[in-house]
Amino acid sequence: MTKIISEEKLIEALRQKIKVSPQIVKGIGDDCAVLPYDSENYLLLSTDTLVENTHFLLNFIIPQQLGKKAIESNVSDIAAMNGLPREVLVSLVLPPETSTEFVNLLYEGMLESCKKYNLDLVGGNTTRGEKLVINITITGLVKKELVCYRSGAQVGDLLMVSGPLGGSAVALDLMLNHLPGNYLPHLEPRARLDFSQKYGHFFHALIDISDGLASEIRHICTESKVGAVIEKEKIPLSAEVRRAGQLLKKDPSEYALNGGEDYELLFTIAPQDAPKVPGIIIGKIVEEKEGMMLQERDKKIILSGGYDHFSS
Amino acid sequence: MTKIISEEKLIEALRQKIKVSPQIVKGIGDDCAVLPYDSENYLLLSTDTLVENTHFLLNFIIPQQLGKKAIESNVSDIAAMNGLPREVLVSLVLPPETSTEFVNLLYEGMLESCKKYNLDLVGGNTTRGEKLVINITITGLVKKELVCYRSGAQVGDLLMVSGPLGGSAVALDLMLNHLPGNYLPHLEPRARLDFSQKYGHFFHALIDISDGLASEIRHICTESKVGAVIEKEKIPLSAEVRRAGQLLKKDPSEYALNGGEDYELLFTIAPQDAPKVPGIIIGKIVEEKEGMMLQERDKKIILSGGYDHFSS
Numbered sequence: 001m002t003k004i005i006s007e008e009k010l011i012e013a014l015r016q017k018i019k020v021s022p023q024i025v026k027g028i029g030d031d032c033a034v035l036p037y038d039s040e041n042y043l044l045l046s047t048d049t050l051v052e053n054t055h056f057l058l059n060f061i062i063p064q065q066l067g068k069k070a071i072e073s074n075v076s077d078i079a080a081m082n083g084l085p086r087e088v089l090v091s092l093v094l095p096p097e098t099s100t101e102f103v104n105l106l107y108e109g110m111l112e113s114c115k116k117y118n119l120d121l122v123g124g125n126t127t128r129g130e131k132l133v134i135n136i137t138i139t140g141l142v143k144k145e146l147v148c149y150r151s152g153a154q155v156g157d158l159l160m161v162s163g164p165l166g167g168s169a170v171a172l173d174l175m176l177n178h179l180p181g182n183y184l185p186h187l188e189p190r191a192r193l194d195f196s197q198k199y200g201h202f203f204h205a206l207i208d209i210s211d212g213l214a215s216e217i218r219h220i221c222t223e224s225k226v227g228a229v230i231e232k233e234k235i236p237l238s239a240e241v242r243r244a245g246q247l248l249k250k251d252p253s254e255y256a257l258n259g260g261e262d263y264e265l266l267f268t269i270a271p272q273d274a275p276k277v278p279g280i281i282i283g284k285i286v287e288e289k290e291g292m293m294l295q296e297r298d299k300k301i302i303l304s305g306g307y308d309h310f311s312s
Numbered sequence: 313m314t315k316i317i318s319e320e321k322l323i324e325a326l327r328q329k330i331k332v333s334p335q336i337v338k339g340i341g342d343d344c345a346v347l348p349y350d351s352e353n354y355l356l357l358s359t360d361t362l363v364e365n366t367h368f369l370l371n372f373i374i375p376q377q378l379g380k381k382a383i384e385s386n387v388s389d390i391a392a393m394n395g396l397p398r399e400v401l402v403s404l405v406l407p408p409e410t411s412t413e414f415v416n417l418l419y420e421g422m423l424e425s426c427k428k429y430n431l432d433l434v435g436g437n438t439t440r441g442e443k444l445v446i447n448i449t450i451t452g453l454v455k456k457e458l459v460c461y462r463s464g465a466q467v468g469d470l471l472m473v474s475g476p477l478g479g480s481a482v483a484l485d486l487m488l489n490h491l492p493g494n495y496l497p498h499l500e501p502r503a504r505l506d507f508s509q510k511y512g513h514f515f516h517a518l519i520d521i522s523d524g525l526a527s528e529i530r531h532i533c534t535e536s537k538v539g540a541v542i543e544k545e546k547i548p549l550s551a552e553v554r555r556a557g558q559l560l561k562k563d564p565s566e567y568a569l570n571g572g573e574d575y576e577l578l579f580t581i582a583p584q585d586a587p588k589v590p591g592i593i594i595g596k597i598v599e600e601k602e603g604m605m606l607q608e609r610d611k612k613i614i615l616s617g618g619y620d621h622f623s624s
Binding site: 010013014017018020021024026027028032033035037038043045046047048049051052053054055086087089091093100103104107111118120121122123124125126127128129130131133135137139 | 322325326329330332333336338339340344345347349350355357358359360361363364365366367399401403405412415416419423430432433434435436437438439440441442443445447449451
């Protein structure tokens with residue numbers, strides 16, 4: 001049997017097959033499913049999985065942090081639709097050697113993040129397996145006039161991000177290389193619900209940066225049937241990312257473009273609205289036929305890459 | 313650190329800690345979370361996980377069957393609240409060696425079951441891990457006047473089940489012992505949505521039998537603060553279960569009491585309504601102080617056991 005294709009191609013192939021009922025506002029293909037709710041709101045539904053040794057290493061993260069991160073990454077999916085989170089379900093696959101202390105501390109972290117967002121933990125299940133798996137399902141509501149998709153980008157829009165990128169990937173790299181540094185962007189990322197709640201009404205297209213900037217730009221371009229030009233030197237990098245790039249002899253922008261788990265927001269906006277939003281302009285939306293390009297001074301190259309769970 | 317306590321004790325301990333907002337109709341502790349929706353209905357939300365080598369062995373089940381079983385077990389949770397299922401999210405953890413053919417066949421099975429129940433598959437995610445994990449989240453709606461909890465049993469109620477039990481556990485035992493027999497109850501279980509849709513309005517308490525009859529009776533008794541007396545010889549067993557019991561030298565009732573994945577419904581009902589429902593009476597609800605008893609002819613013993621994911 002042939003080896004598995006990339007996650008994106010797999011999902012795209014499945015999307016072609018899967019028909020949904022007319023009342024479904026949005027099925028597969030965005031950060032959340034968008035479902036009917038009441039006259040003012042849509043119901044948002046999303047699920048996200050953290051797998052031991054794929055998304056986290058138990059040597060490097062304490063259970064409270066892991067619990068918080070699981071909730072934050074799901075809140076980020078609701079933020080990426082301009083919604084407000086409401087409830088979570090928690091499914092755990094626990095290895096037989098797991099201690100009750102570990103589970104209690106994991107829940108302590110989850111409940112701390114739930115409290116921060118006024119989220120209700122309303123159910124879930126626990127079962128046994130060989131490796132720890134944390135699956136969170138989150139619900140949210142979004143005002144119908146505010147719901148924002150990956151598909152809303154328009155030619156002429158500016159591309160903006162809500163904050164500095166690459167911090168999580170750098171921290172992971174430093175940890176794996178046993179080098180000192182600021183590990184918090186990887187261990188305690190924060191969803192930018194504050195940002196989408198305040199400025200979301202300006203956005204045309206919106207996505208959270210969970211899999212690296214390049215991959216998220218590709219999602220917006222594919223769904224919106226547009227192209228994009230990114231100016232490499234405008235990608236916001238923290239001093240820590242620049243320092244680590246030198247130390248680890250890597251182009252620091254690579255951490256932003258092809259790293260993951262920054263959970264900042266990427267959005268497109270009409271040029272006249274950009275000054276009203278305290279984000280960073282990194283490029284612009286162009287015609288689809290112009291493709292996705294990365295510009296560095298006078299040089300333009302094709303923007304490729306982005307973390308893919310099945311090709312990395 | 314101490315070894316993990318049983319799933320039930322763990323969940324009970326967590327429930328004590330977890331406070332939910334007043335608008336949450338029912339949080340942790342039933343087959344689904346029950347959430348506000350509209351003037352007539354509640355929103356039901358549940359999640360269920362199938363883990364390779366815990367819930368299934370890839371040598372024994374084909375991917376289409378696995379896909380169908382994943383959906384059926386979730387539909388069963390909606391049936392166990394008297395609801396109708398609406399949408400599912402599918403999260404997969406796929407080992408690196410997984411083929412696209414496998415994933416396609418798995419989805420083929422899931423989509424076949426979705427079609428049967430008019431369910432929309434609206435999202436999910438795929439990620440990499442060492443063992444296959446299938447996590448399904450399901451939504452449903454239930455009429456407010458029909459919602460049925462584990463906690464509704466009343467002293468004097470009869471305890472009934474919707475069909476024969478133990479078939480799934482027997483099939484698994486036969487498969488593991490390389491003995492011939494009817495494997496379908498294990499490989500292709502069916503949710504009893506038909507049954508709850510037709511007769512659910514008669515039920516006082518309701519649960520699906522996913523973890524063995526003894527465990528489900530305990531849930532009803534604990535949540536309803538009642539006791540129960542089960543008549544062992546009334547537990548419905550198929551001819552196959554009786555035959556396999558002889559062959560494998562086990563008390564066939566044990567498969568029903570302590571097996572799992574039958575997905576029949578267990579409910580309590582007023583005696584005068586029992587004749588209107590084509591289920592099997594297996595016992596009655598008594599005062600809490602009388603405990604949970606298993607009666608075999610003149611002998612009464614304490615009913616113990618039930619499959620627990622962390623103690624077996």
